[in-house]
Amino acid sequence: MTLTIENLRIAAAGAVLVRDVSLTLEPYRTVTILGETGSGKTLVAEAAMGTVAPELAVSGRIADGGEISDAADQGARRGAWGRRIAMLPQEPWVSLDPTMRSLAQVAEGHRFVRGLGPGPARRQARADLASLNLAAGDDRYPHQLSGGMAQRVAFASARAGGAPITLADEPTKGLDATMRDAVVALLRKAVEEGGSLLCITHDIAVAKALGGEIIVMLKGEIVERGDADTVLVAPSHPYTRRLVAAAPENWPTATATATASVPGDVVLEGTELAVSRNGRRLFSDLDLAVRAGEWIGVTGPSGCGKTTLGNVLLGLMPPASGRVRRRAGVASTRFQKLYQDPVATFSRHVSLRTALAETTARHRVSFDDVMTLLERLRVPVALLDRRPDQVSGGELQRVSLARVLVAKPIFLFADEPTSRLDPITQQETMDVMREVTRERGCGTLLVTHDRTMAERITERRITLGSDLA
Amino acid sequence: MRRAASLAENGTWWAPWIGGSLVGIVVLAALLGPLVVGADPNRQDLAHVLMGPSREALLGTDQLGRSVLARLVYAARLSLSLGAMAVAAAAIPGIALGLAAAFAGGWTDRLVSSLADAILAVPGLILVLLIAALAPGAFWPLFLGLSLIQWVEWFRMTRAASRSALASPAVEAARLLGFGPWHILYRHVLPDLLPLFGILGAFGLGSAVLSLSALGFIGFGLRPPTPEWGSMMVEMLPYWNEAPLALLMPPLCLLTLILGLQILARR
Incomplete structure (x- = not known):
């Protein structure tokens, strides 16, 4: 399934926040949007989900699979939630239901979004958790999970509806290096299994590890785009050069x-x-x-x-x-x-x-x-x-x-x-x-x-x- | 959109106006009423009992021929002043002890908190009744009793809000920079407490006025012939079909004041 965003424009009263953004996301592919706070990168993800704040004016076209919709018609995007596009929550320990055990939390998606019966849904959820090395954690509540485990449970439950497209907004924000690598590995696995990933981040190391296409946004516009190996190694736009130089690994010692x-x-x-x-x-x-x-x-x-x-x-x-x-x-x-x-x-x-x-x-x-x-x-x-x-x-x-x-x-x-x-x-x-x-x-x-x-x-x-x- | 957002955050924009007007009517009546009405609330006129509205008594007279309007405005005076004094007498020790418990912590906190819990364990009105029994019909036991049940609320709210303010990084940073407790109190704790005090004050006044009338209604209030809404209601009950207005007005005044205070406090 391919996600296409065409000529996306998002404006507030008196200011254009996102201008003329188009992108295509194909199976087995990753697109990473890099940019600083206020560059409009999160708005692009919100437009794909149809969750842009109602006071903003949205225009453009969004298509996934055969469904094409006007980006302004945000309600039309609801049908895609969980079925075609899964949104990975930023802080999983907040997004998980504190009163549900891990297994039930994941099975819920299989049962009510994908439509399996209660038995098969639980079996499928158990298999999901096992594949993420969480078999031991399936009867735990969120407060009993470590940060890394919570991240994996949230990942499994976001994807339980069977959505091939994953959307991740700053998935590694505030994580230490070990957990960051684990999240990147999860995202890569989803792509290798035939899914596609739209990742929003300001972390150059994450962009590099994910590979695929890089889109650099500045003040609502795309200033540079291309293959990760090209953009991150030999950036051409001055802003991208500064961004790459600002990654700690490129600092002078x-x-x-x-x-x-x-x-x-x-x-x-x-x-x-x-x-x-x-x-x-x-x-x-x-x-x-x-x-x-x-x-x-x-x-x-x-x-x-x-x-x-x-x-x-x-x-x-x-x-x-x-x-x-x-x-x-x-x-x-x-x-x-x-x-x-x-x-x-x-x-x-x-x-x-x-x-x-x-x-x-x-x-x-x-x-x-x-x-x-x-x-x-x-x-x-x-x-x-x-x-x-x-x-x-x-x-x-x-x-x-x-x-x-x-x-x-x-x-x-x-x-x-x-x-x-x-x-x-x-x-x-x-x-x-x-x-x-x-x-x-x-x-x-x-x-x-x-x-x-x-x-x-x-x-x-x-x-x-x-x-x- | 802006309107919708502010509605969600602050309730309706007109709520404070309505609440303020309702309270304002009663306060104005209490302040100016005695000048305008002119009549003595305790002057009996047995020749004109249970009269309808007239030029001399705009809301009629009660069973002893006293002007209902005059009694209402004097009762408003009494309720508001006793309520305000009870609130002040509850707020001052409540805030002081709450701040002391939050700043000192440890034994001070445990001691004062236990005392507050002990008072909470006794239902409020019963405590007032117990104290009122010491000197039936007098003013000071009612005032003392109302303060005694209300300071707990002030103490608990002040303590809780101060503790969370004191635990904030802003206070830790201020301490590291060498600022003393007075600066921290004035700069970091009090600004968080002030809106809370407004709400507690409005609720406290409402509940003190209501308690006073409730006590008057069950016969434990101020000694007759003191004009007081609760006792006025009871006195007029037997004459409900002869002078309905005299029976309806005291609860209506009470309703106006309490509703106004609640609307103001909810904001």
């Missing part, structure tokens, strides 16, 4: 860029640290010394205690055993933290200017110093009069950095500070963070699920959770 990599004094030291969660030991006997100006990477799978390690070093929680020693005679406010979601770290009720002004007043620093710093971090001054949720993620993370630097930190715990940013913004933000912290002699502990990125920008790395399954 830390040793090459570290100008003054002479390690400074120890600012923080943890000895024989051990951390437990819910009675389970996450790691033990960890010795770690952070020196002024150096970057240490902490990587490992989700739930291995990366963030906990940082919080223990900051004194936000006690270790199960071991001790943390800070450099003597230094104010406690010189140990700081950057968060994954900067919006949640500011008061929603006041402007960024107020938040920064309160911080400079608390630390008796002139507000002009922050303004100089913001200029250095390339944050437009006009942003300061907005509230935290009215600013883009990359800009807000840089404002957070400026706020934290007011306290003149000697240690900074950066907890996945760029994982919600698209690759170009991520690279810009990381670059400027590294530059400013090095220059001020601030030792930084970077927690990330992206091992490649950690290898590129940190001098030393700690991998946690190797003894966990």
